[in-house]
Amino acid sequence: MANVTLRNVRKTYPGGFEAIKGVDVDVGDGQFCVLVGPSGCGKSTLLRMVAGLETVTGGEIDIGGRVVNQVEPADRDIAMVFQNYALYPHMSVYNNMAYGLRNRGMAEAEIKTRVEEAARILELAPMLERKPRQLSGGQRQRVAMGRAIVRQPKVFLFDEPLSNLDAKLRIAMRVEIRKLQRRLNTTSIYVTHDQLEAMTLADILVVMNGGQVEQIGNPLAIYEKPATTFVASFIGAPPMNLMSTQPDEIKSQLGSNGRATEAGILGIRPEDFVITDQTPTGGVALPLAVEAIERVGAETFVYGSRQQDEERVAANPGELPPGDVIVRVPGTEAPAIGQKIRVAAVREKLHLFSGDGRTRIEV
Amino acid sequence: MQKQAIFQSKLLPYALVAPQLAIVLIFFYWPAAQAVIQSFLLQDAFGLSTSFVWFENYLDLFKEPAYFEAIVRTFFFSFAIAVSSLSFALLLAVMADRPLRGSTLYRTLLIWPYAVAPPVVGVLWIFMLHPSLGVLSRYLRAGGVDWNPLLDGNQAALLIILAAAWKQISYNFLFFLAGLQSIPKSVIEAAAIDGARPMRRFWTVIFPLLSPTIFFLLVVNIVYAFFDTFGIIDTMTRGGPGTSTVTLVYKVYTDGLLGGNLGSSAAQSVILMVIVIVLTGIQFRFVERKVTY
Numbered sequence: 001m002a003n004v005t006l007r008n009v010r011k012t013y014p015g016g017f018e019a020i021k022g023v024d025v026d027v028g029d030g031q032f033c034v035l036v037g038p039s040g041c042g043k044s045t046l047l048r049m050v051a052g053l054e055t056v057t058g059g060e061i062d063i064g065g066r067v068v069n070q071v072e073p074a075d076r077d078i079a080m081v082f083q084n085y086a087l088y089p090h091m092s093v094y095n096n097m098a099y100g101l102r103n104r105g106m107a108e109a110e111i112k113t114r115v116e117e118a119a120r121i122l123e124l125a126p127m128l129e130r131k132p133r134q135l136s137g138g139q140r141q142r143v144a145m146g147r148a149i150v151r152q153p154k155v156f157l158f159d160e161p162l163s164n165l166d167a168k169l170r171i172a173m174r175v176e177i178r179k180l181q182r183r184l185n186t187t188s189i190y191v192t193h194d195q196l197e198a199m200t201l202a203d204i205l206v207v208m209n210g211g212q213v214e215q216i217g218n219p220l221a222i223y224e225k226p227a228t229t230f231v232a233s234f235i236g237a238p239p240m241n242l243m244s245t246q247p248d249e250i251k252s253q254l255g256s257n258g259r260a261t262e263a264g265i266l267g268i269r270p271e272d273f274v275i276t277d278q279t280p281t282g283g284v285a286l287p288l289a290v291e292a293i294e295r296v297g298a299e300t301f302v303y304g305s306r307q308q309d310e311e312r313v314a315a316n317p318g319e320l321p322p323g324d325v326i327v328r329v330p331g332t333e334a335p336a337i338g339q340k341i342r343v344a345a346v347r348e349k350l351h352l353f354s355g356d357g358r359t360r361i362e363v
Numbered sequence: 364m365q366k367q368a369i370f371q372s373k374l375l376p377y378a379l380v381a382p383q384l385a386i387v388l389i390f391f392y393w394p395a396a397q398a399v400i401q402s403f404l405l406q407d408a409f410g411l412s413t414s415f416v417w418f419e420n421y422l423d424l425f426k427e428p429a430y431f432e433a434i435v436r437t438f439f440f441s442f443a444i445a446v447s448s449l450s451f452a453l454l455l456a457v458m459a460d461r462p463l464r465g466s467t468l469y470r471t472l473l474i475w476p477y478a479v480a481p482p483v484v485g486v487l488w489i490f491m492l493h494p495s496l497g498v499l500s501r502y503l504r505a506g507g508v509d510w511n512p513l514l515d516g517n518q519a520a521l522l523i524i525l526a527a528a529w530k531q532i533s534y535n536f537l538f539f540l541a542g543l544q545s546i547p548k549s550v551i552e553a554a555a556i557d558g559a560r561p562m563r564r565f566w567t568v569i570f571p572l573l574s575p576t577i578f579f580l581l582v583v584n585i586v587y588a589f590f591d592t593f594g595i596i597d598t599m600t601r602g603g604p605g606t607s608t609v610t611l612v613y614k615v616y617t618d619g620l621l622g623g624n625l626g627s628s629a630a631q632s633v634i635l636m637v638i639v640i641v642l643t644g645i646q647f648r649f650v651e652r653k654v655t656y
Contacts (some may be wrong), residue, residue: 051493053552074558086549090571099567100557 002064002077002154002187003029004050009209010058011038011045019045021211023061027204030185032178036198036220037208038234044159046208047191051080051157064154074103080157083164086141087132087147093119095126097146121180138206145177149184156181158190162197174200193223195235197202199223207231229357232267238301238326240267240351253284254352266357270301270328272349275341282347288325290339300334302327304341394635401629410422420630429606430614430631437610440524441588445581448528452535453573457565459536460543470540477533480596488526489599514599516607517598523608526599527592535580542576543569582646589638 004027011020019042027033035043043181048054050061052073068076079100087096094115103110119125122142132140141161148156158177159264162170178201181188192198198205198219205219207230215227219235226232226240233239245251245266254266268284278284288304327343335341352361370376405416424430459470479487489497494511503510512518546569554564593612596602602609602617609617612635619628 051552051556053555073552073556074560078556080553080556082549082553084547085550086547086553087430088550088554099559100556103558103563147553151557 003031003062004033004061004064004187004189006046006050006156006270007062008059009046009049009056011042011049011054012057018265020049023208023213025204025206025213025216027187030187032181032188032190032201033206034190034192034198034202035206035208036192036195036234036309037097037214039193040212041208043191043193043208047157047159047189048190050114050155051078054077058291060090077154078157079110079151079155080159081141081144081148081161083160085132085144085161085164087140087143087288089132092129092131093124093135093143093146096132096143097150100147100151108151114150114152118150121149122146137165138173142176143167143174145180149180154187156186156188158188159192160192163194170197175230177201199235205235207234209234224353226267228361229265229267229353232351232353236269238248238270238328240269241325242267242353242357243306243324245352246274250284250286251262253279255352263352263361265357267351267353268345268349270326270349272345273325273327273343274325275329275335276343276344277342278344280344280346281317283345284350285342285344286325288327288341288343290335290337290341293334293337294334297332298330300329300332302334302341303304304343398629398632398636401625402633403626404610405626416626420626421634424627424630424634429609432606433609433611436520436608437589437612440520440527440592440610441585443524443586444528444531444592445584447524448531448584449535449577449580451528453539453577454533455532456536456539456543457569459477459540471648473536474533476530477537479530481530481591482598484526484530485598487596488522488529488595492522512604514604516604519604519608522599523592523596526595527588530595531584531587536583538576538580539573546572578649579646582642582649586639586642589635589642611638 005024006025007022009020009023010018012018023034023046035046037043044098045054049056050063052068052071056069061069063078064078088099097115097118098111100116106114115128116125119128122145124139124142124146127135127139132143135143141164144161161177162173165173174197177190190197190201190202202219204216205222206216207214207222214234215222215231222231223235226235229242233242243266244252245254245263250266254261254263266284276285286306288302288306290302291303292347293305294301294303304325304327325343347363350363352363353359354361372417390612402415404413405419406413455473459466459473463469476484486573491497492503492510494500495515503536507536509515512516512522519561550568550572551564554568559567589610590612592610593616596608596610596613597616600608602613611631613633615628615635618624622628
């Protein structure tokens with residue numbers, strides 16, 4: 001039971017490279033916080049700093065009301081699940097889970113109770129005597145989880161724990177992790193580059209880019225009101241369509257929308273477009289030339305080009321980028337490739353950003 | 364891609380392997396066969412007559428107390444050299460296996476002794492520890508140690524073990540360093556988070572994961588101590604004082620080349636050959652069956 005607070009946390013490597021440029025995050029007791037961002041954004045480094053595996057060069061890390069900057073990993077009362085599981089290859093599953101308890105001098109009888117309880121929760125009971133190499137990826141993953149939960153730590157740290165699993169198992173384990181965390185009610189910090197994992201797991205989502213926090217908040221709130229164009233394009237799949245407000249066709253349509261004239265970038269999510277010939281009041285309508293269609297069953301993605309140049313579309317469709325605009329339509333009904341369509345989005349679904357993409361403009 | 368090469372001429376492939384085969388046959392199989400034949404023969408003192416004596420050379424050998432002493436001594440040397448060299452190399456490797464300023468230089472220097480030929484190793488150590496010439500001997504005597512390996516058999520043995528172990532540290536260090544670096548960092552970090560202090564981490568996680576390397580090196584070091592120490596012994600003590608540093612290999616040399624007893628020397632060689640075969644067998648059996656986790 002603890003909250004984790006990061007206050008202006010910084011990490012500068014000896015060579016001068018600034019990996020973390022001042023991060024403030026507050027994770028409440030029992031909350032599930034997900035750090036998400038592209039590779040190299042510093043999310044793993046930040047997690048390792050919380051674990052005590054990386055030194056903190058600025059700011060404070062506070063776990064349960066105690067600043068732990070100088071505290072050894074062993075004394076922070078945290079448990080970590082690594083991307084490659086980091087199981088002790090020479091120890092049985094039982095000993096892997098018991099190791100941390102033995103190091104703390106717990107009685108064997110108590111260790112046995114705890115390991116067996118964890119094994120029961122994680123359905124590992126039949127394989128307690130096996131070595132990690134005799135387990136499948138998903139089972140190893142569960143042993144790594146077991147090693148964390150037997151310790152009953154204040155905080156769980158997860159470093160991309162599902163990225164080595166296949167897609168199906170990943171979804172199953174994602175649900176398992178969430179259920180387990182709810183049940184144990186242990187404060188957790190979870191690092192991932194997968195925005196879907198981030199959206200589904202998080203109580204608090206921290207979107208990071210280039211060593212800085214882009215936005216913190218409830219996942220749906222972030223989805224609905226991304227603070228920057230980076231967040232807008234990172235959260236949500238396929239990503240939000242971002243376009244300049246400069247072309248006359250867009251500028252004239254936005255004209256009636258309050259502060260919209262200050263905006264430099266207009267964002268519309270693929271799922272917010274409707275194929276229609278009407279222009280909603282205050283909304284935006286665009287003519288598109290359909291370039292590609294992706295049918296995935298429940299929905300279809302239409303890749304269209306706003307290019308008015310008909311020859312370009314017709315001559316070499318293979319060479320073009322997938323199109324300037326992605327439109328999601330439900331079901332499998334879709335226009336044909338090469339067809340000219342008109343798509344529109346209502347005013348409430350428009351996202352406006354300053355020209356540099358760093359600020360959101362509310363209209 | 365075709366992996367098998369196809370030769371137009373039937374002779375060419377044989378011609379290509381012939382040089383290598385010739386070397387093996389002339390320098391390995393022929394002398395080995397000679398030794399086996401010789402070990403069944405007895406020559407008179409003037410080399411005028413040679414008679415076939417079956418296993419008499421071997422039987423004589425096992426009746427000779429000096430041979431037993433040499434066996435015991437050789438095993439003791441091997442054990443002492445292997446253990447001291449392995450443990451010191453492991454200590455150095457553990458210390459080198461972390462980000463250090465100038466670690467490349469440090470590692471390079473540690474590897475150098477391996478490139479030194481055994482007789483040169485012997486000479487180097489003599490320069491340091493010869494009773495009258497040795498640089499360090501003076502300090503030892505000043506410190507109250509009655510240091511004279513030319514007269515004291517135990518000191519001579521110690522000197523041989525020191526020099527032989529020193530030379531082998533480089534080789535062991537390389538393997539240990541590679542072994543340490545192949546242990547995933549996250550496993551050690553997991554142990555740290557699991558509350559294991561550095562010493563406990565070493566003995567419960569790192570050491571067990573190094574055990575395949577340790578076993579491999581143990582066999583290599585024993586073979587080294589058996590055979591490659593000849594140059595060191597020959598330059599440092601010539602087996603003396605008395606016979607206190609005569610190992611099995613050195614005895615082959617003294618009995619055969621210096622003593623002229625070719626039959627006995629050959630029999631000893633054959634016994635050594637058997638030992639090599641056994642050690643190689645152990646190595647194949649345990650090391651080749653890769654211990655993977």
